Every structure is written in structure tokens, then in C-alpha cells.
Amino acid sequence: MITTAELYFHFLKNPIVSTDTRNISPGCIFFALKGDHFNANEFAEQAINKGASFVVIDEENYVLNEKCLLVDDVLTALQDLARHHRKQLNIPVIGLTGSNGKTTSKELINAVLAERYKTFATFGNLNNHIGVPLSILSITPEVEVAVIEMGANHQKEIELLCTIAQPTHGIITNVGMAHLDGFGGFEGVKKGKAELYAYLKETNGYTFMNRDNPYLLEMSSKADLNKLIYYGTENGNTIKGNLKSSDPFIEVEWTNHEVSSAVKTNLTGSYNFENILAAICIGDFFDMNPEEINNGLANYEPKNNRSQLTKTENNTVICDFYNANPSSMSAALNNIAVLTADKKTAILGDMFELGPESATQHELIAKQAADSGLDQIILIGKFFYAYKDAFKGLFFETPAEAANYLQQNKIAHNLILLKGSRGMKLESLLQYL
Template identity: 45%
Template structure:
């Protein structure tokens, strides 16, 4: 079936779905395959659950006129998404980066939705499957699309741009994330900069942090729109005020108080303000959007339990974000506790990077530090402030009931560590 024909059928459906557990009436189901699953075996179940069509790539699953047999389901999903993006013809804002992608995406969406009907990536569905599903979630009511793009190897951002064809782009930063897949920081920069290459080659606009020398260097030939301190030569001036306890900043005649902790979130806020300014969102509406946004899903959440102020940042971690979180913790008042879990996807750099975090953490004015995970447990250099546990289970066994009087507690680790489980111990 040609993409245009499939698109006509797609337009009669409610939405695209790849999981039979979330099927709703009149969805179109894409039977994707993975190392441990084969969606073709669930095609009949999807139709029984209410799907209007099931797109399959195995003849044995072709059981009715509602199953659509194609050569490759994943490729079909991606081609359909790109076709749908062209069909809608709306402006697409894309973003990537080593840290802060999802928070920045949520802030941009909060700001732009003050004036426009927007559709943004849900959660962190930002890979070769998530980007197509995001595009297919947009419809004729969508005025601006916001697409988050993630990557753990070269050419992945380039491929996402090929599908989404963004008109605008922003890279949050370049840091030590997914070092195992990329093969080093320089290749991280190269991989993320694939977005710059696409936008530059197509004459599109890039939003740039004027105080990031790498961003400035990489966009010298591009059409850029900059932000930074108001006393610099930038298109939008945003000034940092403080981050005690939440990040606040000044924009035009407004002081904006966010619900985000850590001065590392300032650039995320400034980028959202800048993009809102570019799209002519009213200043007061920008202020309302930033001040109304409350982080969720274990991302820089502030949770109060008894006398404890808990900074729950357990969605993900890499050396760059871990360092920023620890420096922010040191600035807090009163007793400071760090409960840190392993950082994943660091490859051959894992031992070196975990050692560096241990050295940093023990050098800071933090009262008690707990390190959880095999990588941290393998670090031999530590002080009396350090307590090591090879696993969460080992930590839980020794600390079934945590209690610190009037303490600020940072909980941070990679997603696989699931350190939000620590909350149950208070």
C-alpha cells in the first residue's frame, strides 16, 4: 500500500498506537518488533480491543480486511509520520541536548500553548519510534508542533530531523551523556549537532544560548535567534536572579518565579521565554506559563515529608547533570543529604566518571552521602562521609526507616536504578 493511501485510512482513525494495552476504539495499531516481542502476534488482539486497522509485516497475521500487510512496519510508521507532517504543514520546533530536554520541552509547550494550539512529545518518547508517534498525534487543530529528539549514537538526530523536518531547533547543552553509544564527548557534540546541520542546510532558524561557546561556534553559518544576559548583544535578554529555593529570573519588566530547583534550570527557562518571545506570546502570558509549570515524573520534584525537603531527580542521571545537582545541593540551607545511584551508558568511562563524582561529592559541604550501585561500589577512593551499597536492596536492608531532622535530601540516579523507591523508606 502506498503511503498516501495509508494516510487516507489513518485520517479516519482516532490515533496511532503500538501497544495493545493502551488501544482505544478506532486506533490504528502498528505491529512493531523488538528483541523480545513481535507485534504481529498481537494484531488480532488489537482489532478485538477496538482498533480499526492493524499494520503488520508477516503474512501469517493477515487475517482480515482490517489488517494491512506491509514490507516493514517500523519503516511504514516513520514514512507515514513524515507524510503526515508534510500534510499538516505546520511549524515544528525541535529540541535535543544532553540534559534538560524534557523539562525544556514542557516549558516551551507551556509558554506556546498560552497563544497557540500545540502538540508536544509526551514524556520522553523521543527516539525513532517516539518521534513518528508524536507527529502522528498532531492534527488539523495543531498550530505548532514541539518535538523532542533523543539519541545515543551518531546519525540518530539526523534521522529524526529527516522524519520531522523541523523549522526551528534548540540544543539545550552538550554534556557527558550516552558516552557508551557515542564513544566520547566530542562525538556527543557531533551527534547532537546533526540538528544544527539540518536546520542550517535548509535555511531554518536555530535558537542559541549566546553564553554557550560551543553553540555559538557550531551555528556560525546558521540563521540564529539568541538569548542571554540583557547587557549582551542578544535578541532576547533574560537575567538570572537566584535559585533559593526555586529559579527566578528577570525578563523585560517582569520578575518570574519558577517551581524548578537548581540554577542549571535557568537556561531551560530562558530558552522557553525566548521561543515564546519569538512567536509573539504576550510577556504576561509567558510569566504565567513559567510560574504555573510544576515538574512531575521524578524530574527535579520538590517533595515534603515531615521535616524533610526532598529533591527527587531520579528520572535520569549522567556526569554533567549529577555534578549540577550536587553543586545545587551544597547551596541549600541546613543539613544536606545526598542519596546517589549509578549513572548508566558510560561504557569504558564508567569507572572514571563515577570516581570523579565521588571526589566532587566528598569535597562539597554535604553532611551525609549514600552511594548505591555496582559502579559506585567499585570506587576505592572515599572518605568517612561515604557509605557504599552495591544495590538498592542492600541500601534498603540497612536503612529500612530513614529519618533526618530538618534536612534537604537529594535523590538522583539513572532511570534503571529506580531511586524513587527511596521515598518509601522515609
């Protein structure tokens, strides 16, 4: 069996890691992970033939030659390698989690810090027990500060990811009605996310906190009160800000006790105001001046269908269909309700991973949509469809049925909110809008 130290020796000579034989780079190290329906040990030979320098496997019968590195468990080996690499990096690492806004906040923080520092940020949503190790192993020696996104759908997961990323600073964007099934309800969400606070307290790290959020304040008992840096809309915070405009793009005024400033962003959705304030607070903590902070925010362009404003031939669409939960869905409905437009339509898809709360939460969102005053409501998915006789709107069991309707009943000159869980694949409807 190869040790972590021996594996790290190979990694330093071949610092590219792959877990997918479809993405083999010459000279990489391939980790043969297992899943419920696959065993990548079976692809070790294929990885070598494609140019991998080494393959890490945990089944002896797949050892072919000296390029096969045998370990007890491939996933554990990957995580241990990342932990070892992290210990060699003498840099600030900002750990970030939350029910909503994780990826947008991560991108904004990175955009701000990159105005002065050589930064690394989690690519896409590589934020789980596999993604975080891959992110850590992607940090190169020239990086000065890293922003690591950490996702979770059950308790103790953030605790595990903290042992890998070993953050020196951290932020929980918010806590909401997400992954209720895995966390065991909203109280479980708060307990699970607070594992980041507990880790930072134990390791003498700094915590950034939105003082306007009562749930985060409640959870602050888990944090080191002497190393809390607050932001929010009231006096007494390190960063105080107010939402100047959000129709459709967000403008923010802010002050750090010494200098007042203002910035106009390319983000839509008033719910992103707190994500912007978080980036300002972290930039300020790392000694950046207002001009640098504002440049980072103003130049950031949202992508990946998160609060992304898209102009089609016929409509303006708020593309927010990367994911959804009751908290983010409610916020998105509140946002479109106050935006200026002649006609407004909401097209919403089912929300997943809500467990026993699913029926109640879909009913609440269906009611909010019906009462929102929008010109048209279209609800899609089996959970929403259960309320087709209870609330105003058009209901479809599948996106395909909704597509057929939209093909025959064109929507034009509307501001459209398109939002649902990733599994609903609502991007398939964009071509009809």
C-alpha cells in the first residue's frame, strides 16, 4: 500500500488530478473512485493508455504495473492527499457555505480579491466530499488567497470538508429551507452549517457574518466572538451598506467607517445585496481600498444561470434555474414582483430534496406565486401539479408538456422568471421564450 507521503511525492511531479477517464490529461494522476453504479478501478488500464502517469486504485486485481498505486480506499486517499497539500500552503483560505448564494458569493469574493491578489476559487460547484479535495489540489504555489465553496446536504459534512480545506476564514451566506430531507429539518440545517463556525473557533480563525440575519446571530454562539467581523445595514458593523436600486441591476452604497462609496453591478435580484456586502466586507478585511473593491464588483458578470439576465428575441428572462429551494424561490418571486415591466411571467419548476416538507413547501410557493400579482404563472413538476385545482396558474407535470404549450402559445414582451431545481432542466424551455 502506498502512503500519503509517497503519493504526494508523485503528485508534486504530476500535479494534475483526474477522476474521469473522459478528461485524462497527459501526465495526470487518475483516482479510480467508486459510486453506487460504477467502479472506476475497471478503467485503470484505459486511463494509463490515455496518458495518465499513475492510477490510484483500491482493488489489487486491477494492478497492471508500477503505474498502479494501490491504497485501502481511493476516496480516502484523495481526501488525505488534499489535506497534506493544504498543510503545505501558507495562505488564507476562505471557507464558504450556506443554503443560498454560495456560488454567487464565492464568485463575487474572488472577483474582488483578484483586483489585488493572485486568487484561486472553487471551479463551478465542486463543493462536496470529492469536489473540495479536487479544488484544494488545484491550488498552485503562486496563489495568495483561496476561496473554497463547501456544500452539504447532511450534518457532519461541513465538519468533514473543513478538515480538508482547513479554512482560516469563513462565512455562512445564510440558512434556509434547503436539503431538509438530509439535514432532518430546518434546525438540522442550522446545526450542520454552524459546523463551519465551530471549526473556525477551534482553529482560531475569523468569521464574517451578516448581522441582519437573525438565524446567523443565533448560530454565532458557535463562533469565536472575538474574531467576528460584521456586515449589514445598521450602524456598528465593519461594513454598513444599503440597497440603492435593484431594477433590474443592483446598486449599493456602503461605508467602512472611514470612506463612503457606491457601486453599480451587473447582478439582478435584490437578494444578491447581502452577497455583495459579504464580498465588500472580505475585501475590506484584506486591506483593499474602495476603488479596488468596486472595480471587482462592477466588472463581475453573472453566469451559470444564477440570477442571469438574458435578452431573447421576444422577452427578457431572469435565468435562475441552476437550483432552487423554498427560500430562494420565495426571494426570486419577491424580486420579480417589484421590478418594472409591462408584463411579468413566472415559470417555476419543482424543488427537490425537501423530504416530508415537500408538499407543504410547494403549496406555500404555489400560493405565493398565485398572490404575486404577476400576469402569468406556470408551474411545472409533479409536486406543483398536485395543486392545480387549488391555485391560479397553468400547471404541467413535465417540462416537455410545458414546452408543447409554450410552442403553441408564444410569450412576448414579458419579463420572465425561470427558476427550478437543477433536475427539472428548465433550460430546455429557454428556446421557446
